[in-house]
Amino acid sequence: MLSERVRKIKPSPTLAMDAKAKALKTEGLDIVNFGVGEPDFDTPEHVKEAAIKAIKDGFTKYTPVGGIDDLKDAIIEKLKKDNNLEYVKEETIVSSGAKHSLYNIAQAIYGPGDEVIIPSPYWVSYPDQVLLNDATPVFVKTSEDNNFMLKPDILLSSITKKTKAIILNSPSNPTGLAYDKKTLKAIAEIAVKNNIYIISDEIYEKLTYDGIEHVSIASLGEDIKKLTIVVNGLSKSHAMTGWRIGYAAGPKDIIKAMTNIQSQSTSNPTSIAQKAAVAALTGPQDFISVMHAEFDRRRKFLVDGLNAIDGVKCIKPTGAFYAFPNVSALYGKTAGGRKINNSLDLAMYLLEDAKVAIVHGDAFGDDNYIRISYATSMENIKKGLDRIKEAMSRLA
Numbered sequence: 001m002l003s004e005r006v007r008k009i010k011p012s013p014t015l016a017m018d019a020k021a022k023a024l025k026t027e028g029l030d031i032v033n034f035g036v037g038e039p040d041f042d043t044p045e046h047v048k049e050a051a052i053k054a055i056k057d058g059f060t061k062y063t064p065v066g067g068i069d070d071l072k073d074a075i076i077e078k079l080k081k082d083n084n085l086e087y088v089k090e091e092t093i094v095s096s097g098a099k100h101s102l103y104n105i106a107q108a109i110y111g112p113g114d115e116v117i118i119p120s121p122y123w124v125s126y127p128d129q130v131l132l133n134d135a136t137p138v139f140v141k142t143s144e145d146n147n148f149m150l151k152p153d154i155l156l157s158s159i160t161k162k163t164k165a166i167i168l169n170s171p172s173n174p175t176g177l178a179y180d181k182k183t184l185k186a187i188a189e190i191a192v193k194n195n196i197y198i199i200s201d202e203i204y205e206k207l208t209y210d211g212i213e214h215v216s217i218a219s220l221g222e223d224i225k226k227l228t229i230v231v232n233g234l235s236k237s238h239a240m241t242g243w244r245i246g247y248a249a250g251p252k253d254i255i256k257a258m259t260n261i262q263s264q265s266t267s268n269p270t271s272i273a274q275k276a277a278v279a280a281l282t283g284p285q286d287f288i289s290v291m292h293a294e295f296d297r298r299r300k301f302l303v304d305g306l307n308a309i310d311g312v313k314c315i316k317p318t319g320a321f322y323a324f325p326n327v328s329a330l331y332g333k334t335a336g337g338r339k340i341n342n343s344l345d346l347a348m349y350l351l352e353d354a355k356v357a358i359v360h361g362d363a364f365g366d367d368n369y370i371r372i373s374y375a376t377s378m379e380n381i382k383k384g385l386d387r388i389k390e391a392m393s394r395l396a
Helices: 013-026 045-056 069-083 098-109 125-132 152-158 181-194 252-263 271-282 286-307 343-353 378-393
Strands: 092-095 115-120 136-141 163-169 197-201 228-233 246-249 370-373
Touching: 013 343, 045 271, 069 092, 069 246, 069 271, 092 098, 092 252, 098 125, 098 197, 098 228, 098 246, 098 252, 115 125, 125 136, 136 152, 152 181, 163 181, 181 197, 246 252, 286 378, 343 370, 343 378
Parallel strands: 115 136, 115 163, 163 197, 197 228
Antiparallel strands: 092 246, 228 246
């Protein structure tokens, strides 16, 4: 019989939609896949060369559980340079992807009776990681009118004696919106006053647009830094999703607990990928600006195209590589005998009738929206938009 905790969770909807789209492609169907959150750029050459060198040098054995020293040094330097944050090695850990870092945090600090505040819409894994560690996710709805930022007054009303942590994701998956400094300061003050941990997922920090500057909440003062665990990685910034390198920085006792947990689960991240990560962080960074410029071009084209479709309203994202259009005006309409009642119905309609894969907003906690990733070629975006527009025009 399966454990009770396993019965509480579900598979990742984003990965499930991506798998379905890829399965249809293998059947010979021409699917435009807007479902996956993965840069379509190749990993930079100097990073791949560092991995090849590691293999040739025989760097293929176990490493320290929490990461090799030169990678920790590179992470510490990065956090200092980019985020104005000072850490020592004992305050950092390298894991097998940022998702693994987040799960280690959940294992280290959540427990029965704890509540974890998750602004909605949210990345799909946050609630399940809370549930897997016997705590309770508390969803706090955010609004498009406020750029999907957690409002301090609503946050205050959601805090109880059981509140252990608040999860922040900026820039956000799925909304593509980033928090401003003023809001982060207000959240920091509330967290410090109530002694609540902040889990700051900053995996999309390199992808902000329209002059928006990423701010790490941990940089807003020593008091909030003591309560914050910063999570980041190389998957999005350096197109290294398959290399599985993420990292976290925070209080020594939490990082030590995470390292102990990792020692009894996965042990060290892949040795070869760690050497590649050192090259990614310390080598040329011009690749990021090239990728950023292309994502920005796609962002503008996609959002303009979506807003030109009747029944679709899309706020312009200021970060990441997702658009999160409001499609609720289409609910209740039908096409070919198929009625669209919710975001899942619309997602299946687009996949089966238009051969376009998106992710339904209900998976992220808001059924009025769908998520579209523009981490794909401009050719695919143009083709996908044409198909979506044609499919939407048939709804009446």
